[in-house]
Amino acid sequence: MPGGTPVEGAGLAAGTGRLGVGGAVKKVWRHLRNGDALLVNRQPTLHKPGIMAHYARVLKNERVIRMHYANCNTYNADYDGDEMNLHMLQNELGRAEAYHIAGTDHQYVVPTNGKPLRGLIQDHVVMGVLLTCRDTFLSRGDTMQLLYLAGVQLARKAAFQMVPPAILKPAALWTGKQVITMLLLHLHPDAKHLNMHSGTKTAADMWAQRQVRRGEEDKLEPIGKEEGGVVVRNGELLLGVLDKASFGATEFGLVHSVHELLGGAPTGQLLTQLGKLFTGYNQMHGFTCGIGDLLITPAANKARAAMIARGEPAGMKAALKFGGLAGGDAMQLREALRARIALQGHDGPAAAELDSVMKSALMPLTSECVGQTLPAGQQKTFPDNQFALMTGTGAKGGGVNFSQISVMLGQQELEGRRVPLSPSGCTAPCFAPFELTARAGGYITDRFLTGVRPPEFYFHCMAGREGLVDTAVKTSRSGYLQRCLIKHLEPLVVGYDHTTRSSVDGSIVQFVCGEDGLDPCQVQFLKEPSFFAMNTAAFLRKWHVDKKHKRLDPKKAHETHAAWQATAEADRPVRLAEQTPSSQLGATSEAFAKKVDRFLDEPCDYFSGRPKLPPKQWRELMWRKYHAALQQPGEAVGLLAAQSVGEPSTQMTLNTFHHAGRGEANVTLGIPRMREIIMVASQHPSTPLMTLPMRATHATEAAATQLATQLAQIRLSDMLKKVEVEERCRPTHPGGTQLVRRVRITTYHLLLRGK
Numbered sequence: 231m232p233g234g235t236p237v238e239g240a241g242l243a244a245g246t247g248r249l250g251v252g253g254a255v256k257k258v259w260r261h262l263r264n265g266d267a268l269l270v271n272r273q274p275t276l277h278k279p280g281i282m283a284h285y286a287r288v289l290k291n292e293r294v295i296r297m298h299y300a301n302c303n304t305y306n307a308d309y310d311g312d313e314m315n316l317h318m319l320q321n322e323l324g325r326a327e328a329y330h331i332a333g334t335d336h337q338y339v340v341p342t343n344g345k346p347l348r349g350l351i352q353d354h355v356v357m358g359v360l361l362t363c364r365d366t367f368l369s370r371g372d373t374m375q376l377l378y379l380a381g382v383q384l385a386r387k388a389a390f391q392m393v394p395p396a397i398l399k400p401a402a403l404w405t406g407k408q409v410i411t412m413l414l415l416h417l418h419p420d421a422k423h424l425n426m427h428s429g430t431k432t433a434a435d436m437w438a439q440r441q442v443r444r445g446e447e448d449k450l451e452p453i454g455k456e457e458g459g460v461v462v463r464n465g466e467l468l469l470g471v472l473d474k475a476s477f478g479a480t481e482f483g484l485v486h487s488v489h490e491l492l493g494g495a496p497t498g499q500l501l502t503q504l505g506k507l508f509t510g511y512n513q514m515h516g517f518t519c520g521i522g523d524l525l526i527t528p529a530a531n532k533a534r535a536a537m538i539a540r541g542e543p544a545g546m547k548a549a550l551k552f553g554g555l556a557g558g559d560a561m562q563l564r565e566a567l568r569a570r571i572a573l574q575g576h577d578g579p580a581a582a583e584l585d586s587v588m589k590s591a592l593m594p595l596t597s598e599c600v601g602q603t604l605p606a607g608q609q610k611t612f613p614d615n616q617f618a619l620m621t622g623t624g625a626k627g628g629g630v631n632f633s634q635i636s637v638m639l640g641q642q643e644l645e646g647r648r649v650p651l652s653p654s655g656c657t658a659p660c661f662a663p664f665e666l667t668a669r670a671g672g673y674i675t676d677r678f679l680t681g682v683r684p685p686e687f688y689f690h691c692m693a694g695r696e697g698l699v700d701t702a703v704k705t706s707r708s709g710y711l712q713r714c715l716i717k718h719l720e721p722l723v724v725g726y727d728h729t730t731r732s733s734v735d736g737s738i739v740q741f742v743c744g745e746d747g748l749d750p751c752q753v754q755f756l757k758e759p760s761f762f763a764m765n766t767a768a769f770l771r772k773w774h775v776d777k778k779h780k781r782l783d784p785k786k787a788h789e790t791h792a793a794w795q796a797t798a799e800a801d802r803p804v805r806l807a808e809q810t811p812s813s814q815l816g817a818t819s820e821a822f823a824k825k826v827d828r829f830l831d832e833p834c835d836y837f838s839g840r841p842k843l844p845p846k847q848w849r850e851l852m853w854r855k856y857h858a859a860l861q862q863p864g865e866a867v868g869l870l871a872a873q874s875v876g877e878p879s880t881q882m883t884l885n886t887f888h889h890a891g892r893g894e895a896n897v898t899l900g901i902p903r904m905r906e907i908i909m910v911a912s913q914h915p916s917t918p919l920m921t922l923p924m925r926a927t928h929a930t931e932a933a934a935t936q937l938a939t940q941l942a943q944i945r946l947s948d949m950l951k952k953v954e955v956e957e958r959c960r961p962t963h964p965g966g967t968q969l970v971r972r973v974r975i976t977t978y979h980l981l982l983r984g985k
Contacts, residue, residue, distance in 0.1 A: 262286055262318055267328035269317040272305040276712065276877040278870060279304045279337040279347060283328035300348045300501050301334055303479055335494035342874035344754035346486050349479035350505055355625035356517055357508035358472040359432060361406035367397065372514065373404045379510035380503040382416050390416055407467045413503055414465050418496045422465040425764035426487040431475040431624035434458030436605065436612045460484060474624025477504055482758055490755050491765055523610055523617040524636050524679050530607025534637060537599045538675045541592060545668035548591035552584050564664040568655065585648045589641060592673055596640045600633040639674035642689045644696050648672050649689050658685045707901050712876025714909055722868025724861045728810050743861050746819040747811040752859030759829045763843055766851055773854040784850045787816035791849065811860055815853045826852045879904055952976040
């Protein structure tokens with residue numbers, strides 16, 4: 231970039247003024263080059279990571295934006311024609327902030343709750359599982375090719391180190407887990423100190439089963455039972471398959487652990503290299519899904535047909551119970567239902583109660599049918615079944631998709647109710663008025679594999695249309711909710727003394743930001759203290775502080791903590807009421823101090839990799855973590871708080887749904903409830919709710935029911951069973967008439983219990 235700056239007003243057309251409006255000649259110092267910082271934004275910008283800084287790479291003759299899909303979750307973007315805004319930074323201060331604050335590697339977790347935003351999906355998840363299976367062995371050529379594709383610099387022998395092969399004879403073979411190990415060890419000098427264990431999305435019982443001798447009897451156990459958890463020791467992947475839980479947008483996985491220990495840049499590099507590695511393995515291995523993956527065995531098909539046959543009698547029995555008829559034919563029941571529902575309307579309590587009774591009767595049947603058919607009834611088992619491989623590992627879809635294709639669609643619902651009745655009492659023209667069959671109410675026993683009949687297809691389309699309408703309507707509601715929150719909270723910032731202040735007049739809103747001073751992006755791993763115990767040396771090296779910083783002197787911190795512990799618990803001062811969190815090491819919240827001490831009392835499991843730490847070393851480690859996790863001064867915490875409420879509200883349902891099987895539990899949920907709390911602040915909520923904890927001595931269901939009954943408000947309308955009004959004209963003596971009205975009120979019998 232040229233060193234000089236343009237002379238003020240130079241080069242402007244005559245009569246245009248200083249701003250150059252109206253045909254000014256503007257100077258372009260240079261065009262965009264590779265490596266420049268670009269601010270990328272997709273609207274609506276619902277939270278802070280909605281604008282991130284990317285490194286630019288200029289592609290000649292291109293008219294589209296190229297971007298790694300790992301960032302799409304952050305922007306809520308997809309590749310179907312989305313438009314995004316690009317902003318090039320105009321000064322060095324903006325470039326510095328883009329590279330070191332707003333860069334994509336620094337936005338790995340969401341400020342709402344510290345959960346990861348970036349991760350790999352779909353084909354990469356499937357390939358991660360297939361590559362790290364126990365029976366995946368690779369020759370030296372394939373191993374080196376995969377590492378080369380992943381971007382490992384094989385030519386630099388000082389940096390790259392090949393691990394010994396898992397099998398030496400008759401040919402040297404490396405496992406897929408060893409490929410991941412070499413990738414990790416090459417990632418960062420401190421990666422060789424990484425220790426972690428986490429769960430997997432792939433359930434351990436999904437693997438094929440074998441006969442195992444346990445005592446005097448044989449038992450079936452999954453072959454890959456130990457693969458149900460990921461174990462990394464000293465940078466080596468020892469157990470487990472890598473799936474969505476390890477490198478997807480999931481907390482406490484492998485990539486999330488690397489981010490906590492090594493930082494943002496190695497995390498971004500790891501995601502890039504894993505993506506290239508799995509793409510290369512996909513080109514070697516291949517992946518496709520066919521009809522054979524969706525078929526179930528003849529025995530499972532027979533059992534499915536038998537369970538479906540039980541559906542109609544179960545539905546009829548439930549309807550008879552609702553109608554109060556112990557027996558009788560369908561015509562009698564229809565007339566009884568017509569009388570009850572017509573009196574209150576098709577949306578009245580009687581119709582809702584009928585829906586609840588029918589769903590309660592049919593839901594266990596659906597669950598049983600799916601449970602006995604999948605996965606036991608599949609013709610091809612996991613991991614040879616490609617569809618089960620997709621749904622089981624978190625790559626795409628879930629058990630519901632598999633069951634709708636291979637078993638049945640189940641009950642279709644609109645706004646938490648069954649398919650509604652038309653004014654004539656029919657759900658569809660092909661059904662009789664007030665027909666009681668489960669099929670007429672939207673219970674679909676067909677499946678996509680063998681086809682769906684027209685009425686069922688129409689019911690399914692109704693449920694799908696409801697989702698589209700709900701999405702369109704709630705967008706405006708949640709948008710206005712977020713605007714109201716942001717406009718009121720945007721002045722709140724963190725000061726250098728860790729207070730939350732208003733930037734308008736400097737008034738203090740909180741004496742310690744968030745009551746503990748911690749940044750939500752930094753606190754997620756405090757839920758897993760064993761991770762810090764396993765990686766103590768690496769963390770202490772990461773947070774090493776020069777001794778000249780007396781405020782962070784651990785010796786003084788231990789003395790203060792000992793004096794605090796020696797004080798009686800009732801007389802102990804609140805540390806954050808007397809000190810700011812950064813004034814001294816060990817100035818933490820009470821909840822954090824209790825959690826640190828509680829962990830010291832937990833038993834050590836040798837296999838967990840957690841050593842028995844000296845109490846002083848453990849406390850110093852966690853105090854340094856607390857100090858490193860403090861909110862940065864100048865952070866707009868009010869804005870982040872507003873976004874943290876507003877952004878998830880876009881995922882909420884708009885309508886109020888009934889709980890299945892509980893017709894009375896109709897509470898205001900979703901966006902209407904949010905509006906009621908935040909925007910209206912109503913003194914009289916539409917559905918007041920009170921949660922009362924029971925004492926341990928009386929914590930029984932009968933006692934809870936009795937208490938709820940005693941506290942319930944009973945109105946006259948709740949007691950009325952029937953009101954009959956009879957009017958007639960009665961002649962009077964002088965030749966006139968008199969209107970006589972007789973009202974007969976029938977109430978329910980109440981059984982009052984009390985001491």
